[in-house]
Amino acid sequence: MxxxxxxxxxxxxxxxxxxxxILVYSYGPMTGLxxxxxxxxxxxxxxxxxxxxxxxxxxxxxMPDTAQVLTNTVVIALFKIVLSLVFPILLALLLNExxxxxxxxxxQTLIYVPYFFSWVLLSGILIDILSPSEGIVNKLIQSVGMKxxxxxxxxxxxxxxxxxxxxxxxxxxxxxxxLAAITSVDPTLYEASIIDGANRWKQTxxxxxxxxxxxxxxxxxxxxxxxxxxxxxxxxxxxxxxxxSTGDIIDTMVYRIGMIDTQYGVAxxxxxxxxxxSCLFIGISYFLAYRLVNYRIF
Amino acid sequence: xxxxxxxxxxxxxxxxxxxxxxFALLCIFxxxxxxxxxxxxxxxxxxxxxxxxxxxxxxxSYRFVFIRRQFFEAFFISVxxxxxxxxxxxxxxxxxxxxxxxxxxxxxxxxxYAWIFVTTILLNGGLIPWYMTIKETGLLDxxxxxxxxxxxxxxxxxxxxNFFRGLPKALEEAAFIDGAxxxxxxxxxxxxxxxxxxxxxxxFTIVGHWNSWFDGLILMNSPNHYPLQSYLQTVVVNxxxxxxxIDPAQVKFLSEISDRTVKAAQxxxxxxxxxxxxxxxxxxxxxxxxxxxxxx
Numbered sequence: 205m206x207x208x209x210x211x212x213x214x215x216x217x218x219x220x221x222x223x224x225x226i227l228v229y230s231y232g233p234m235t236g237l238x239x240x241x242x243x244x245x246x247x248x249x250x251x252x253x254x255x256x257x258x259x260x261x262x263x264x265x266x267m268p269d270t271a272q273v274l275t276n277t278v279v280i281a282l283f284k285i286v287l288s289l290v291f292p293i294l295l296a297l298l299l300n301e302x303x304x305x306x307x308x309x310x311x312q313t314l315i316y317v318p319y320f321f322s323w324v325l326l327s328g329i330l331i332d333i334l335s336p337s338e339g340i341v342n343k344l345i346q347s348v349g350m351k352x353x354x355x356x357x358x359x360x361x362x363x364x365x366x367x368x369x370x371x372x373x374x375x376x377x378x379x380x381x382x383l384a385a386i387t388s389v390d391p392t393l394y395e396a397s398i399i400d401g402a403n404r405w406k407q408t409x410x411x412x413x414x415x416x417x418x419x420x421x422x423x424x425x426x427x428x429x430x431x432x433x434x435x436x437x438x439x440x441x442x443x444x445x446x447x448x449s450t451g452d453i454i455d456t457m458v459y460r461i462g463m464i465d466t467q468y469g470v471a472x473x474x475x476x477x478x479x480x481x482s483c484l485f486i487g488i489s490y491f492l493a494y495r496l497v498n499y500r501i502f
Numbered sequence: 503x504x505x506x507x508x509x510x511x512x513x514x515x516x517x518x519x520x521x522x523x524x525f526a527l528l529c530i531f532x533x534x535x536x537x538x539x540x541x542x543x544x545x546x547x548x549x550x551x552x553x554x555x556x557x558x559x560x561x562x563s564y565r566f567v568f569i570r571r572q573f574f575e576a577f578f579i580s581v582x583x584x585x586x587x588x589x590x591x592x593x594x595x596x597x598x599x600x601x602x603x604x605x606x607x608x609x610x611x612x613x614x615y616a617w618i619f620v621t622t623i624l625l626n627g628g629l630i631p632w633y634m635t636i637k638e639t640g641l642l643d644x645x646x647x648x649x650x651x652x653x654x655x656x657x658x659x660x661x662x663x664n665f666f667r668g669l670p671k672a673l674e675e676a677a678f679i680d681g682a683x684x685x686x687x688x689x690x691x692x693x694x695x696x697x698x699x700x701x702x703x704x705x706f707t708i709v710g711h712w713n714s715w716f717d718g719l720i721l722m723n724s725p726n727h728y729p730l731q732s733y734l735q736t737v738v739v740n741x742x743x744x745x746x747x748i749d750p751a752q753v754k755f756l757s758e759i760s761d762r763t764v765k766a767a768q769x770x771x772x773x774x775x776x777x778x779x780x781x782x783x784x785x786x787x788x789x790x791x792x793x794x795x796x797x798x
Contacts, residue, residue, distance in 0.1 A: 219601050298518050302519070325731075325734065328738035328769045331739065332536075475629055
């Protein structure tokens with residue numbers, strides 16, 4: 205017994221610092237979720253603030269904007285999930301058809317440049333180039349005789365702008381993932397299909413795509429967990445009160461209720477709701493990924 | 503290849519090349535445009551004639567930013583954050599991945615520990631309790647507020663853990679027979695053999711720390727303590743003018759520069775470190791993807 209403890213003692217010790225940090229900074233906030241059931245007063249602290257049961261949840265439920273915010277979140281998130289699957293697959297398939305080496309490599313190199321930029325920098329750039337009065341995009345639109353579009357200030361355009369700019373930032377990364385799957389396809393499969401008379405399109409449909417299926421299914425299922433993540437970093441830096449009707453999402457609402465209006469209890473209640481629903485979806489997504497493509501995180 | 507010479511093939515190729523090159527251009531154009539804008543004169547910028555190349559070349563936007571110190575103070579806070587943060591993250595990643603890479607026969611508590619870590623991927627406390635916890639632990643306004651709460655990158659631990667498991671078991675056994683203990687095995691065998699994996703994780707950690715802005719924004723009470731991206735969030739994204747506070751030394755630049763060119767200069771300078779890292783990112787990018795898919 206003593207011998208065994210002695211042998212594994214270093215292993216326990218190695219885990220200790222990480223464990224301590226995660227207990228404080230990940231599990232600490234989880235216990236802090238109790239605030240959701242309180243009328244939290246900072247001077248009284250979490251243990252002495254008055255308990256109010258489900259009042260905070262009821263308050264949010266009765267707020268006029270709640271349904272709209274939930275709709276915005278899910279609509280934006282679903283568009284992002286679907287398009288950031290379809291478009292990168294398309295890009296990867298098209299890149300795979302490129303026979304000139306340096307074109308292929310050059311395109312591959314350039315398309316994930318935006319991926320490594322923060323949304324702060326990209327938003328700074330987008331705000332400039334999409335400006336209705338001075339932005340280069342609207343200058344182009346006007347030069348062909350159309351009216352300037354207020355991409356970031358018009359509620360009718362805001363979601364479009366968000367989804368497309370997200371696609372612009374993230375597609376490169378996902379394309380490389382899919383391209384990696386394509387390059388690992390056994391070349392003899394192509395040779396066999398050519399002998400059977402398959403043209404490029406048929407090779408793509410019957411060899412390349414089926415070979416990519418596991419990774420496509422994996423990416424698709426794992427992205428399910430993001431169904432309530434419409435992208436705080438992006439929207440926070442691009443939205444404004446004019447576009448709350450189509451662009452305000454759960455995370456930005458929590459930020460405003462909590463950090464600006466300091467209604468901690470209410471903001472935590474919304475956060476708890478989001479956390480629980482997300483947890484459910486992440487659980488489902490890992491389960492599906494495990495069942496469908498035998499994916500295990502470790 | 504058969505079919506490669508048909509008319510359909512030619513048309514497809516033409517469209518394909520045009521589309522891909524167009525998209526690649528679209529990805530890089532905003533960066534080039536920002537660079538060109540930062541070196542252009544204010545009237546050229548306002549006229550919207552700046553595309554790929556500076557118009558009426560001037561360095562004044564950069565001179566203006568250089569005089570202002572705030573930008574560089576924030577820049578160095580970010581450098582400090584990246585150095586400290588990446589070091590802490592990497593150390594903890596190794597320390598967590600090594601014990602968890604052991605089998606349950608060797609390390610019985612492994613499963614329990616693994617679940618404690620993985621649960622944090624599934625559940626989190628949300629914004630307010632997170633903020634309260636950091637406040638309660640007295641980190642507000644200190645650089646450690648940007649490092650300790652995110653010091654355990656669970657996903658990276660899992661990546662490295664899977665990599666460790668892929669290493670030949672015989673090496674470890676040989677080391678133990680030679681009298682090595684867990685610590686020496688970890689540092690002398692596992693870490694040196696995992697250099698490519700560690701480099702990948704290090705690069706992504708650096709990018710992550712460099713790009714973080716929200717934590718700085720709400721955890722630092724005084725703007726003097728903002729890291730670069732938080733500082734830029736307040737000047738580039740929010741509609742505050744760069745000229746709201748101006749000292750006499752800067753007045754002489756006003757004929758040449760505008761809000762727009764100054765913002766562009768700051769955005770471009772903030773992206774320079776990423777652009778310098780880009781060749782390395784590229785090199786390890788594929789490695790990272792392969793690493794992510796290494797499973798037993």
